Amino acid sequence: MSKPLKQIHLAAHFPGVNNTTVWSDPAAGSHIEFSSFVHFARTAERAKFDFLFLAEGLRLREQGGTVYDLDVVGRPDTFTVLAALAAVTDRLGLTGTINSTFNEPYEVARQFASLDHLSGGRSAWNVVTSWDAFTGENFRRGGFLPQEERYSRAREFLATAHELFDSWRGDEILADRATGTFLRDARAGAFVHRGQHFDIHGRFDVPRSPQGRPVIFQAGDSEEGRDFAASDADAIFSRHSTLKEGQAFYTDVKSRLATYGRRPDQLLILPAATFVLGDTDQEAAELAREVRRQQVSGATAIKHLEFVWNRDLSAYDPEGPLPDVDPVVSEEHISRGRAQVRMYRDPVAVAREWRQLAEANKWSIRDLVINTGNRQTFVGSPATVARDINDFVQADAADGFILVPHITPGGLDPFADQVVPLLQERGVFRTDYEGTTLRDHLGLAHPGHRPDRRTAGSAERAAS
Known part of the structure; x- marks a missing residue:
């Protein structure tokens, strides 16, 4: 019997602000105007995608003591953007990257619970940590956390949010649509948490949301990150995009779930992927080469090399040979704010x-960066x-x-119009949403009991 x-x-x-984006293309638009977010989100929803994903940038990047000017446009606040998009979409999940190193559990839990209500159960939280003391300078706590302490804080942060x-x-919720103020049980919302990183108590003021909790994403690839995902996440955002690497990562992370009493289907593996489409495979390959050259200008190539060499290389010709001097190995780095x-x-x-x-390949500096950097994952005709x-x-x-x-x-439009219908014809991708929440889209169970009665503060009440 064949496998289903x-x-x-x-x-x-x-895409946000990075060297993946081709700004020079006439079709390129703003990364901060709301109309760009709306177009992108509505395209994803039209194609019946599970969710939209926003990364996070908490400080402008610097290189050599000045703002890194090749990819800085600005990045609006994640919650503000997602809350606005909840009003112009109906089914699309809304995933935000929020840092556990510099924020507080009560604040983040309240924001995600509110977003889940506003969106009717479509919120997701990509839980990340930060090793970067440079970014931490923007925050009251600031400072640097060793890797083991970052993940210890992240685990307790997430547990406290739960x-x-x-x-x-x-x-515990009384369905009083007129006032929304009465509680069946005076314990509703009460919490006490005392741990290594957080010592808080009080009352949570946002009732149980449509999903119970937001969907939890994790993006770390270290041993600690993989264990964190296996124990606590619903999905992991992976960077492994080749078949062999992907299978190894998939097998490794899924095998860790049993340690935490979980089944393999309780964690989804979702790598990032780029694509270039053409009418034919050859046309797509030629376009992909041109896209890579647009993504890696001469200035970008030099900046990228400086990440490794940790020294000013501005005097070098990007179309010339690599420097014959060795990198500077130091705790102080020319680049700040870059993972x-x-x-x-x-x-x-x-x-x-x-x-x-x-x-061996007779490559210039620019050629090397183009060929060793991240290239397109999928290149070819739509088929x-x-x-x-x-x-x-x-x-x-x-x-x-x-x-x-x-x-x-608009870069998602060709995929939505040309590739998605072919996946639907194969019977491997939905033709319409079958549920209303992001957990429905991802095939994830609802965490805990949810009453049939309409809760105070629900999405339907807000819309009425």
């Missing part, structure tokens, strides 16, 4: 490897891309993808 086809999960990542969400049980800095644990070894690659995505998911290398187009805000 897995249903593919698809989401859309609003205590707040769960402090309202379904049978990329942490990717190169041994910069001297990386520089040696890159010089060998450049020499080829639909086939490749389906093959990837059916081979248990992922449960779906979070798509990152290179044009804002």
